Amino acid sequence: EVQLLESGGGLVQPGGSLRLSCAASGFTFTTYTMTWVRQAPGKGLEWVSAFTSGGLTYYAESVKGRFTISRDNSKNTLYLQMNSLRAEDTAVYYCAAPGMDVWGQGTTVTVSS
Amino acid sequence: DIQMTQSPSSLSASVGDRVTITCRASQGIRNDLGWYQQKPGRAPKRLIHAASTLQSGVPSTFSGSGSGTEFTLTISSLQPEDFATYYCLQYSSYPHTFGQGTKLEIK
Numbered sequence: 412e413v414q415l416l417e418s419g420g421g422l423v424q425p426g427g428s429l430r431l432s433c434a435a436s437g438f439t440f441t442t443y444t445m446t447w448v449r450q451a452p453g454k455g456l457e458w459v460s461a462f463t464s465g466g467l468t469y470y471a472e473s474v475k476g477r478f479t480i481s482r483d484n485s486k487n488t489l490y491l492q493m494n495s496l497r498a499e500d501t502a503v504y505y506c507a508a509p510g511m512d513v514w515g516q517g518t519t520v521t522v523s524s
Numbered sequence: 525d526i527q528m529t530q531s532p533s534s535l536s537a538s539v540g541d542r543v544t545i546t547c548r549a550s551q552g553i554r555n556d557l558g559w560y561q562q563k564p565g566r567a568p569k570r571l572i573h574a575a576s577t578l579q580s581g582v583p584s585t586f587s588g589s590g591s592g593t594e595f596t597l598t599i600s601s602l603q604p605e606d607f608a609t610y611y612c613l614q615y616s617s618y619p620h621t622f623g624q625g626t627k628l629e630i631k
Binding site for chain 1: 525560562567568569570573579609611613615618619620621622623624625
């Protein structure tokens with residue numbers, strides 16, 4: 412079964428850091444572009460970042476310079492390192508493999524003092 | 525960055541109605557557009573990719589059209605399970621961008 416499982420969310424103070432993980436199973440992880448999408452409470456979907464199968468990375472302007480996407484193909488895992496967190500980063504973060512339209516269940520990040 | 529303008533932001537309709545949602549791109553995106561459905565507390569689900577290609581398993585009451593800068597999602601006969609929020613997503617160039625969403629509610 413194709414599956415994505417996010418972890419690492421939680422409560423963090425403004426200015427703090429958090430690393431999200433997304434464990435993939437059931438498909439050949441290395442051949443797919445992987446993305447992070449977030450959704451603030453009561454708001455719409457926001458595309459955050461992508462790591463292509465070719466090794467390129469892309470970011471939304473709102474997170475550029477603060478977030479870093481990476482992947483460990485030996486562990487079939489995608490990461491999102493989030494630094495200098497702000498209240499407006501509070502959201503459910505989804506990991507997705509757009510090529511297959513597979514999504515994780517989401518992990519919640521709350522930035523608050 | 526490409527901006528996606530989606531309308532309407534909300535829509536009230538009845539079972540059996542035909543509804544149309546529109547997305548406009550700030551620049552041409554060929555047909556690199558998907559439509560997603562999201563229900564409360566759930567991850568989004570793609571209905572259509574390449575502007576008009578229905579995902580496997582999606583009812584034929586859903587259809588998409590358009591290319592370039594203007595796109596539409598049409599539901600030809602609303603079913604109770606169709607009441608949800610819908611988003612377009614352009615994937616023509618990075619960063620990819622979603623429309624603001626259309627909340628479809630029961631009248």
